[in-house]
Structure formats: C-alpha cells, structure tokens
Amino acid sequence: MNEHTLPDALRYLIAARRAETTGLEALAHVCTLVTQAGELVHALQKERGYSNVYLAAEHASARETLLAYAADADVQARALRQGLERLDPAAQATADKARLLTRVAYVLYRLDELPALRRRVLARDLDIETSLAHYTRLINGLLGLVFDAADTALDPEVTRALVALFNLMQGKELAGQERACGVRGFAAGHFTAPQHAQLAQLIDGQDRCFEAFLAHAQPPQQAAWAALAACEAELRQLRGMAARTSPDARVDAALAQIWFDVQTARIDGMRAVEAELSAALPALCQARIARAHDDLDNHRRLARQLAEPAAASAVLFTVQGNALDAGAPDLAGPMLSPQLSRSLLDLVQAQAQRLQALSDALAGARSSLDARKHIEQAKQLLMAHHTLSEAAAHDKLRKAAMSRGLKLEEFARQVLAAGAGGQA
C-alpha cells in the first residue's frame, strides 16, 4: 500500500510527523554549530587576553605565544566554517532559517576581518582598547549565533538546553570582561568612576545570566554549578575591595595577580560546565529524533492495518481523544471500519494535542530570551534618547527598576511601551 492510496487524513498526519522529524534533524546540526561556536569563543577569549599582554609589554616570547593562540582559534574557526557549509546556503532554505542565516553572514563578515586585526596587533599598530573592542565584537557575534539558535529552535527541551548554554556562555564572557577590567583597576591601585560603573554592570549582567542558566539547566549541571559557586567567598571579598577604592583609597597593586588567578579559576570552572552542557546536546537531540521515529512507525503501522482489513481487530492504540470533540458521537468514515476510523482520529487528536503542548512549552522556554531582548531594546532606547553610554543606560535602567520595586525586565517593558507610545 503506497501512501497515495491511504486515507487523506493519514497521509497528512504522516507528513506532519515527518516534518517534525526533519526539523529535529536540522536542529541537531544547529546544536553542533553551537558547540563549535562555543569552542571558538573560548579560543578567541584566550587570544584576546594574550593580545592585551602582548600590547602592554615587550616579552621575548610574546609574539610566538600570541601566534600559537591565533593558530588555536583558527583551528576552531575552520571547524565552524565547515559545519556552517552543511547549512547549505545554496539549497532552498525555509523561512524560519532566515534569521540564523543572517546572523551567520554577520559572523563570517567579522571572521574575515580577523587576519587584518591580527596584523595590526602584531605590528603594535593598535591600542589595547581598540584591540579589545574588535575581539569582543566578534565574540558577541558568535554568542548572538547561539542566542538565535536558542530562539529559533522548535523543540522545547532542546530550547531549554540552548537557553541554559547561551546564558552560561554569555555569563562567562562577562566574567572575562570583569577579569580584564579588574586587572587594570587593581594594577592602577584604584578604580575610576566609569570602571566602578562598568564593574557593577558586569556583575549585574552575570547574576542575570547565571540565574537564567540555573533556571534552564538539568540537575547534573546545576550540581556542578553549586560546587563552583561554593568557592566564591574570595571573589566577593575582592569585589568589595574594588568597590571601596578611589583616588583617595588605594590598594596594593599586587592584588591584580590574585584577582586574575581567582577569576581565571572561576572561568575555567564555567568552561568545564559549558563543555558538559554541550556534550549532552547530541544525546538530547537523538532521543527526541528517536521518539519522533517511533511515532512515525506507529502511523505506518496503522497504514499497514488499513491495507489488511482482516487484521483490523488486532489494532489497539492507547492514545486518547481530547476534549475538542465533545458533543457529538463519531460517524464512521465511508471507507474505514469504525475501529480503524477511531484509531486514526485518536492519532490525529493526540498529535494536535501534543503539538499544542509543545508550542506552550516552547513559549515558556523562550520567555527568558524575550526578557533579555526587551532589556537590550530598552537600553538602546535610553542610549539614543539621553545620549548615554551603554553602562550608564544600564545603570539608569537598573536603578529606576529598583526604586519602583520592579524586576529589570518588567521595567524594560514599561520603558519600551512608553517609548513606542511616544513615537506613535
């Protein structure tokens, strides 16, 4: 019995399940890309850090070390590019991929700039700030790729894992920026007012990231995180010392090394949790794909039963109809026995119900990404309206939310609603 002789309802039911399965297989590949992006981010974070060292002081071996870091990053970049080719830009992609493909275009544009950036760093033709800004922009592009992967995945369980992973990666990047900012402040003996504001913003950003990470992670990663967080007493002490410094209240410059070591240990710990989370992604995708294939087999079994009317009495499906159909008993279709007809209806209704539940769960898993988008948009609005720096806009937003007893994202939504109203 080929599919064209099946009842129409069953053909479309099988098509729907196959569409889901195809989507899950594509998602499994996107998860691979996310892992590769994470590796590249980690390599670039090291290269960025060492570029600062190289630009700050003339070491004999510094050039070779920097080239070695760059070579490591290139290995990861090549792996990512190869993975991206499998997204197959020449093939007919589907509309839901437009955002991810555009983000890929941005990342590749920034990756193509990397050789020129490195030439200028090696020639010491850049100051530290500019070098930092360029590396950070590329890293942010890669983190954006992970964000878009999380925000466009169509499976709630995989979305949860990607949301956890994105927040961990983003928090780790902010921790790296905090490390760099702290090294400069401690080395100078005190922090300037803009540095105080930047530190506060970076700490606040990390708190939000790790809170979202914990809310979406599985118990093993939550446990790994709890072990890390238990070692943060020293970090809190150092942060407190940094906050109390001023031109009139200086500290020993040797604290810079202690700060660097504490933050590095912490970031390495985060990297270990990140690797664990990434490693769990393929199994998660495969489990979802296997379940989808089982369902497809279930549909095909019904198709075979329909081909052998004599065997009809052996069919027994356990899926239940839902409440949508209350109110009228069923009429047998023109070509099916009542029992087979009921089985088909049960399958259709179970699938409709399952897709609705998936869609609700997906909305839930994505809600923290929405919160993040709203905060970013509100910040952009404040920056544009009051010509503020990003740190100043963040500070303004945070203080205004606190004074109103609102969560940051709640207040951000109010700012956006008011802003949209003002423009309308």
Next chain:
Amino acid sequence: MNEHTLPDALRYLIAARRAETTGLEALAHVCTLVTQAGELVHALQKERGYSNVYLAAEHASARETLLAYAADADVQARALRQGLERLDPAAQATADKARLLTRVAYVLYRLDELPALRRRVLARDLDIETSLAHYTRLINGLLGLVFDAADTALDPEVTRALVALFNLMQGKELAGQERACGVRGFAAGHFTAPQHAQLAQLIDGQDRCFEAFLAHAQPPQQAAWAALAACEAELRQLRGMAARTSPDARVDAALAQIWFDVQTARIDGMRAVEAELSAALPALCQARIARAHDDLDNHRRLARQLAEPAAASAVLFTVQGNALDAGAPDLAGPMLSPQLSRSLLDLVQAQAQRLQALSDALAGARSSLDARKHIEQAKQLLMAHHTLSEAAAHDKLRKAAMSRGLKLEEFARQVLAAGAGGQA
C-alpha cells in the same frame, strides 16, 4: 561570478533572503487555502441550516433543495482538496508546517464523514441536535485551519490580515448559531434558561471576534463594517425581547421569521466583507514577495560589483548600519575594498534589523490569537474541574472577570497560572 566564489557573508545573506522569499511564496498558497476554506464554511453553513428545515418538516421539494446545497458544498470541498494537494504531503515539509498539516489531517477526516452524515439526514435517521453538532464540528475544524494559518504565518502584514479574516469568519459562525438558537426560542414563544445562557455566550463571543477583526482590518474593511453595524438597531431590539422572555412572559411566534430575516441580512453583509478581505490577500502576498525579490536583486547587484573591482566606486547603498556595532571602527576584510566591505556590512545589519522588527511585529499581530487560546484553555480547565457545560464555564469565567474589573483574557491567564500551579 557564481555564488561559490562570493565572500561567505554575502552567500549566507543571499540564502537568508531567498529563504524568506520561499516562505512568502508558501504563505501565498496557504492564503489561497484559507479563502477556499472560507467558501466551504459558507456552503456548509447553508447546508446545515437547510438540513434543519428538512429534518423539521416534510416539504415536497425539500430533498432536492438539500441535495443542491450538498452539491454546492462538494464543489467547494473538491477545490479545497485540490489546493491541499499542493501542500504536497509526500514532499519533505519543514518543521513549522507540522501543526498546519495535522489540522489538515483532522479536517480531511471530518470531510470523509460527510457522505455518511448526509445519508442519515436524508433518511431522517438523526435528530436536529445531532445533525447540527456534526456540521458544526466540521465547520469548527475548517475555522481551526484558518486559525492555524494565521498563527503560523511568518509575515506580520499577512498575519494581521489572516487574524482579521479568522475573527470575521468565527464571528459569522457564531452569528449563524445565534440565528438558529433564536429561531427555536421565538418559535416556541419563549427561551429556556440554557437558551438564555447560550445566547449570552454567542453574543459575547461575537463581540470579541468583531472587536479583534476591527483591530486588525484595513480601513476599507473597517468602513464596510461600520456600514453594517449601523443597521443593528433592530437586532438589538430583538435580542432585548429574547432576553426578557420566560415561560410566564411569552412573545408572538411570528417573531421567529423577523429574527431570521434580520440575522440573515446581517450574515450576508458579513459574508460580503469576508469576500472582500479574502480577495485582498493575494495582492498583499504578491506585494511582499515583490519587495523580497527587490532586496534579493540588491544583494545580487552587490555580488556583481564584487566581481568588477574597477566599478567599485560606483556602488552606493542607502541602507544604514545599526547601533549594534557602536564602539569599534571597522577593519577592511582581507579581500574587499573598504567601501564594498562597508556596503556588505550595511546589508547584513539592515537585514538583521529588519528581521528583528518583523519578529516584533509578528508577535504583536499574533497576540489576539494568544488571548483566544488562553480563554479556550481556561474554559476547558473550568469544564474539567467543575464538570460544567461549555456555556456555563464561559459564563462563570465572564462573570468572575467582570467582578474583578479584568478583561476576559487577563482573568483567563490568571486561571491558567493558578491551575498550572495547582497541578505542579
């Protein structure tokens, strides 16, 4: 210059735009299906109405008239089936289509039951209630197809039009049910308590549908609607009379015919607005597709410029970069002139910004569908918890919302949050 020799960023940018264009073309076909579903709904509403007449009384010509209505509906059903074949269930569909395909499976299952239903109606082997329930279930399935089309469309303008169309169709269906309920009440001289509750629910449901329709329709349809609404004085009078009837306060049974005529004129008016709205869909889709093709041409023009470095100075793109990139000046990529490189970056950023704006607008256009889903889910929850009928659950929900000064959807969300909390 074929696409494989282009800068990677441009290849992915073109792929993203092509993906959008493909999606819009698929959406244009879904809009055709929605129009066909609307025609079939209208034909089935007539067939349902006449089935009641046939089952209620023995007219000489009733059988032929009913068969003629059924033949009309079959013409529309065949057109819809042919349109559905173009969704091509045998092809590799994409994951975002799973929900629509499942809904199609349900509709086809119910359509396959139609011949059996008609045989029983013709044999007068069914009472009016049962016949009504079966036709209504099929019509609801078709309206669900329109709902899912609106809820899965990826373009905000088309989504707005589909949301308007769905609400108009749904409101028209509720008006048809109100007409049938009113005919029975007036013919009996008074309405029973369950009939009073049903009328209240149907009127409330229509109000919500038409409010949502007006919020999403374009000025021409809003104007057409205003003309219709101006003729509702008689309707309001009749509704008031119906509400005041009781076993002790009867009215003249001749009101049944007046009620029927007033409601029929109103429904015909709705049908005219619906046809206008449907007719505007293809042009809307074509305009969006044409814009997408223009953008694709823009990208390809850049591709040609890249192939002719001598002509580079002639390139001038008007798109502007966005704020994402503030903070670091650009480095020329390794293979492009600074000017071409900047043009490419502008295109990437303009596209990212446009997709974000589209996604925000899409969320806005879909929000009334979410409200509808939440109200339905809250109703199901109340029906299950308190073993209520749908009308009673709706009534309970509406009164509780009013007593709290909340909109129905706001209170529904609270009910769902409390319900989910109770189950967790």
